[in-house]
Amino acid sequence: MKKTRKALKYFAIGIIILIVFIFINNTSLFMDRESVEAKYLAHRGVHQTFAMEGITWDACTAERIYEPEHAYIENTISSMEEAFRLGAEIVELDVHPTTDGEFAVFHDWTLECRTDGVGVTREHSMEELRQLDVGYGYTADGGKTFPFRGKGIGLIPTLGEVLDHFPNQELLIHIKSDDPKEGTLLADYLEKYSVNGSDQLTVYGGDQPISSLKNMVPDRRVMSKGTMKSCLIPYLAIGWTGYVPEACEGTQLHVPEKIGPFLWGWSGKFHERMEKVDTRVVMVAGDGGFSEGFDTLEDLERIPDYFSGYVWTNRIDVVSKSNKE
Numbered sequence: 001m002k003k004t005r006k007a008l009k010y011f012a013i014g015i016i017i018l019i020v021f022i023f024i025n026n027t028s029l030f031m032d033r034e035s036v037e038a039k040y041l042a043h044r045g046v047h048q049t050f051a052m053e054g055i056t057w058d059a060c061t062a063e064r065i066y067e068p069e070h071a072y073i074e075n076t077i078s079s080m081e082e083a084f085r086l087g088a089e090i091v092e093l094d095v096h097p098t099t100d101g102e103f104a105v106f107h108d109w110t111l112e113c114r115t116d117g118v119g120v121t122r123e124h125s126m127e128e129l130r131q132l133d134v135g136y137g138y139t140a141d142g143g144k145t146f147p148f149r150g151k152g153i154g155l156i157p158t159l160g161e162v163l164d165h166f167p168n169q170e171l172l173i174h175i176k177s178d179d180p181k182e183g184t185l186l187a188d189y190l191e192k193y194s195v196n197g198s199d200q201l202t203v204y205g206g207d208q209p210i211s212s213l214k215n216m217v218p219d220r221r222v223m224s225k226g227t228m229k230s231c232l233i234p235y236l237a238i239g240w241t242g243y244v245p246e247a248c249e250g251t252q253l254h255v256p257e258k259i260g261p262f263l264w265g266w267s268g269k270f271h272e273r274m275e276k277v278d279t280r281v282v283m284v285a286g287d288g289g290f291s292e293g294f295d296t297l298e299d300l301e302r303i304p305d306y307f308s309g310y311v312w313t314n315r316i317d318v319v320s321k322s323n324k325e
Contacts, residue, residue, distance in 0.1 A: 022240050028268030028306040036268065036308045041172065041282055042088035042316040043291055044107065047074030048138060048148075049314055055290060060113035062137040068147050070317060073135050075105050076155045077165055084169055086320040090202075090310060092172040095159050097185055102126040103159035106134070109176060113137050115152075122177075129156045163193045168200075175205030175213075183212030190217070202252050202280070221280065223252040231279075232263070239264035242273065249277040254312070256288035257302060268306025281309035294319060 048065040055061070072079040080091045095103045104126060111117035115132040117124070135152025139145060162171070175182055186203065199221065203213055207226035214222050231248035238245070242265075253274065260266045260283065265273060271281050285292035285299065294300055295315040303311060313319050 025242055026240060026265045026269055028265070028304075031268045031272075031306050033268075033305050036306055038283075038303050038307050038309065038311045039089040040087060040316055040319065041090040041092060041310045041312050042080075042083035042086075043092045043293055043312055043314050044074035045076070045079030045083040045091050045093070046070065046072040046086070046317050047079055047314070048072075049295070052290060052292075057290075060137070062114045063139055063143070065138055065140050067140045068138075071148070071151070073138075073148060073152050073155060075107055075157075076134065076152075077157050077162060078155075080162065080166065083316045084166070086316050088316050088320075090170040090172050091166075092174060093159075093162065094174045094176055095186070096122045096176055097182060098122065098124060098126045098129065100125040100127065103186065103189055104129050105157050105159055105162055107176075126158060130154050132156065159189065160193060163190075163201075170200055171202075173201060173203045175203060175209045178206030178208050180208040180212040183209030183214075184216060187213045187216040187220075190220075204252065204254075219250070221250060221252055223254060227251050228253060235264065236262070239270075239273075244273050244277050248274065248279055250279060252280045252282065254282045254284050254288065256284050256286060256292075258287050260304070267304040268308070271307060271309045274309075282312055283307060283309060284312040297321065 048062075048068060050061045050064045050066060072082055075093055080093070083091050093105050094107045095105055098104050099122075104121065106121055106129070108114055108121060110120055111124075111132065114137045115134055116136040117129070117132045121129070131154070133150060133153045134155045135148030135150070136146070138148045140147070159173070173186070175186065186209070190201065202221040202223065203210065204223035207224045210222045210224040210227065213220060227247070231245060231251060231253065234245040235248060255263070263270050274281050283303070285294050291312070291314065293312045293314040294303065295313055296318060300319055
């Protein structure tokens with residue numbers, strides 16, 4: 001009986017020591033909070049935002065924008081310029097291959113919602129896309145007025161034009177399909193342009209094109225659901241020790257704010273660990289659905305005190321004001 005009690009005593013002490021170790025090894029409380037500052041990732045540059053209530057993946061968001069507060073249209077060079085001017089560290093943009101070997105910077109799979117064109121975006125040449133009015137379909141009053149109609153002609157740029165225009169800025173390129181060939185095409189395309197290292201460009205999208213691109217350019221920073229799972233699932237199992245799985249190295253993680261607290265070391269220690277293995281951490285709002293962002297000054301109050309990664313925002317024009325207050 002004495003031996004049993006003694007064994008239980010040592011077992012309890014061991015459990016207490018383990019709990020203390022896990023807490024100390026994963027808490028951010030002892031980090032220097034004064035030097036911590038989150039950075040902004042501007043989704044689609046500066047753009048017109050819209051009501052999210054009842055939205056579906058195939059909704060025409062240009063038909064439900066809020067009353068315009070500025071004249072910028074998403075995925076245009078001027079909108080990216082303004083985002084960087086306002087303090088964005090990274091600007092996200094969307095790309096589609098064209099029939100003449102280019103990549104057009106445009107969000108939608110089809111043209112009817114935003115432009116005066118018709119059909120699938122990637123079934124057109126770049127020359128055809130340049131003729132379109134990218135501001136044609138925007139309305140804030142159910143179609144009574146179209147404030148940007150006639151003001152977006154010729155504003156769809158090529159990815160190459162964007163890269164040339166921002167040679168020293170960081171960009172996040174979104175592949176809009178799950179076609180593995182598209183990853184190969186984009187890898188070949190990017191080889192033509194001189195960029196300042198692999199950190200300048202990150203590519204994300206479907207598992208298949210991202211896998212194809214990564215196979216061709218191993219040092220390119222990428223992200224997909226597959227790369228996220230291969231990192232975070234084993235991290236959830238062993239991250240309490242401080243060990244970072246190899247799959248987490250040199251990648252990018254988009255972590256929904258509702259998921260973050262379940263990750264060992266969230267937020268300061270987690271970011272510190274990922275930073276040491278050259279992995280970028282981006283926090284998105286809510287559960288990450290429909291590109292939710294930290295879009296108001298009130299939203300910024302939810303950013304953890306010790307988070308020093310990137311914050312996803314659809315309103316860099318609004319949240320950048322926090323730096324001026």
